[in-house]
Amino acid sequence: MPDSGRGVDAVPSARNGAFPTDLTAEEHRILAYASAIGSEFDFGLLARAMDAPEEELAEQLERLVHRGVLRERLGGERFGFVEEEFRARTYRSLTESRLRILHRKIAEALEAISPGPPETLYAELGRHYFLGKVTDKSLEYNRRAGERAREADEPDLAMHHFERVLLDLEHLPGDHAREEAETIQILGDLRFSVGDFPGADRHYSQALERAAGSDPGLTARLMLARAEIARENLDHSEAARGAIDARRLFEIAGDPVGVAQTHRLVARLAFARGAYVESLDENMRALELLEGNRDPRLLGRLSIDLGNSFALLGPDVHPIAVEWYQHAIDRLTRSGDWVELSRAYHNLAVAVGASHPQDGLEYLTRAREAADKAHDSRSAGWSLLSGVEMRLALGQLDEAERDNEQAARTLAQLADHLGLEQAEMNRGEVAERRGQWEEAERAYLAAIDQCRKFSLPADEAEVQYRLARLRSKTRDWAGAREAFDAAERLGLVEVRPNLAPVFQELRRTLDTAARPTEELPAPTDAATSDHPPL
Numbered sequence: 001m002p003d004s005g006r007g008v009d010a011v012p013s014a015r016n017g018a019f020p021t022d023l024t025a026e027e028h029r030i031l032a033y034a035s036a037i038g039s040e041f042d043f044g045l046l047a048r049a050m051d052a053p054e055e056e057l058a059e060q061l062e063r064l065v066h067r068g069v070l071r072e073r074l075g076g077e078r079f080g081f082v083e084e085e086f087r088a089r090t091y092r093s094l095t096e097s098r099l100r101i102l103h104r105k106i107a108e109a110l111e112a113i114s115p116g117p118p119e120t121l122y123a124e125l126g127r128h129y130f131l132g133k134v135t136d137k138s139l140e141y142n143r144r145a146g147e148r149a150r151e152a153d154e155p156d157l158a159m160h161h162f163e164r165v166l167l168d169l170e171h172l173p174g175d176h177a178r179e180e181a182e183t184i185q186i187l188g189d190l191r192f193s194v195g196d197f198p199g200a201d202r203h204y205s206q207a208l209e210r211a212a213g214s215d216p217g218l219t220a221r222l223m224l225a226r227a228e229i230a231r232e233n234l235d236h237s238e239a240a241r242g243a244i245d246a247r248r249l250f251e252i253a254g255d256p257v258g259v260a261q262t263h264r265l266v267a268r269l270a271f272a273r274g275a276y277v278e279s280l281d282e283n284m285r286a287l288e289l290l291e292g293n294r295d296p297r298l299l300g301r302l303s304i305d306l307g308n309s310f311a312l313l314g315p316d317v318h319p320i321a322v323e324w325y326q327h328a329i330d331r332l333t334r335s336g337d338w339v340e341l342s343r344a345y346h347n348l349a350v351a352v353g354a355s356h357p358q359d360g361l362e363y364l365t366r367a368r369e370a371a372d373k374a375h376d377s378r379s380a381g382w383s384l385l386s387g388v389e390m391r392l393a394l395g396q397l398d399e400a401e402r403d404n405e406q407a408a409r410t411l412a413q414l415a416d417h418l419g420l421e422q423a424e425m426n427r428g429e430v431a432e433r434r435g436q437w438e439e440a441e442r443a444y445l446a447a448i449d450q451c452r453k454f455s456l457p458a459d460e461a462e463v464q465y466r467l468a469r470l471r472s473k474t475r476d477w478a479g480a481r482e483a484f485d486a487a488e489r490l491g492l493v494e495v496r497p498n499l500a501p502v503f504q505e506l507r508r509t510l511d512t513a514a515r516p517t518e519e520l521p522a523p524t525d526a527a528t529s530d531h532p533p534l
Contacts, residue, residue, distance in 0.1 A: 030060055035091040036102040040080035048109035104132030130164050139168040153373055155190045162186050181210035195378035195414050201229045220249035220258055234454040236269050260289035267305055274458035274495030280309035300331030304344050308533040311351050314497050321351055338374035342367045346383055347533035357390035381410035388426045401430050421450035425463050437474050461490035477513045
């Protein structure tokens with residue numbers, strides 16, 4: 001069969017989207033069906049949808065190929081439009097009633113495949129039944145396609161299908177408030193998974209409105225989801241209230257897994273303010289409630305948090321933290337939870353990177369790989385951010401600065417205030433290593449402002465220590481003592497036990513400075529990671 005390049009000058013063609021002037025009624029019909037299928041289409045599907053004899057249809061397609069309207073793919077079973085603009089104009093020329101019929105007949109032809117349509121066709125079936133306004137079928141196939149996209153870590157595609165599900169539910173007769181609320185919750189979860197916290201919060205709020213009067217378990221899950229967003233937004237008091245309110249409803253519903261998740265959230269809030277023993281206690285309560293539960297995703301997430309609690313309780317229990325992170329990695333790899341797997345690798349990297357920076361960087365590479373699979377730019381940004389101190393320990397100043405600025409740009413787009421605070425602290429550290437004292441001080445002071453704005457006392461203690469160390473290098477003894485005292489008041493030794501030795505060394509330096517006749521030792525740069533686990 002000739003290709004689309006032959007005979008084009010001899011007959012009217014569809015070049016530049018223009019309609020040939022002498023198409024027959026049957027050719028118009030063929031092109032209408034084909035344009036509804038898409039830019040490319042299978043011969044067999046077109047024949048079934050049109051209920052057309054194969055030989056007659058093949059002859060018609062051959063003429064359209066000769067005229068430069070269509071092109072035939074190798075093998076003769078698949079065709080495509082030569083010009084996408086021509087296909088689009090053909091489709092737009094059809095009335096809504098005609099399109100509804102075409103899409104319904106195409107969907108029925110797809111569904112009639114024996115012994116049944118494969119999973120790969122769920123998306124197309126959902127599309128054609130949705131546009132064909134066959135609501136029950138559209139609902140079924142878009143829901144299946146959405147779940148399949150979620151499993152394949154394609155959140156944008158999954159959102160597209162679940163938005164159609166929601167529209168279908170709204171047009172079904174009867175009361176479907178609970179199903180609508182659950183679908184909106186799924187959309188919120190998908191937004192959350194890609195770091196769109198404002199979008200996720202809007203969905204959860206809408207779902208709560210639809211769920212009013214339904215079972216307490218659903219309401220509790222939505223309240224807990226909003227509390228998680230409050231924690232991500234550093235509104236810890238709102239997150240704590242949400243967790244407690246959700247726990248009350250989970251208890252009414254007799255849901256121990258839900259109660260365990262509220263303890264896990266409270267543990268993360270305690271960790272953020274430096275209350276590591278309280279964090280460990282809350283995580284252990286969650287673990288007790290999950291006794292007998294074999295969900296690798298749930299246990300993997302909790303394993304990360306247990307590792308975090310042990311990681312900052314001192315060197316004696318540090319190996320236990322590493323063990324919990326490894327448990328998390330095993331469980332989350334099995335469940336394909338790439339977002340949390342990225343967090344597990346990230347926190348393992350932080351745990352080992354202080355003493356073995358090259359190993360830490362390798363774990364951060366795995367964290368970024370998992371984040372990429374999840375389309376999670378926030379986790380990828382944090383993986384770069386937390387590698388800065390490790391690169392500095394290896395003497396890689398240029399690479400450290402490059403990674404920090406790339407991470408800062410990514411996290412600024414996501415309004416990740418905690419990440420931006422860490423990026424400022426890193427800027428101070430890089431500038432300090434370069435001997436750029438004024439620039440380093442500006443960065444540390446900016447980080448302190450961020451910590452105070454979002455009530456991050458543990459992080460502020462860290463930055464105050466680094467500011468004190470910097471000022472001691474420039475012999476600003478009064479300023480160094482002021483920052484040192486601030487770090488001490490904030491409990492640096494308790495919230496950052498890994499910095500305790502260098503903090504005490506700095507104390508001795510400042511005490512010596514009060515006796516000017518003595519030789520002052522040079523302050524030591526900490527070789528430990530700036531970044532607590534996520």
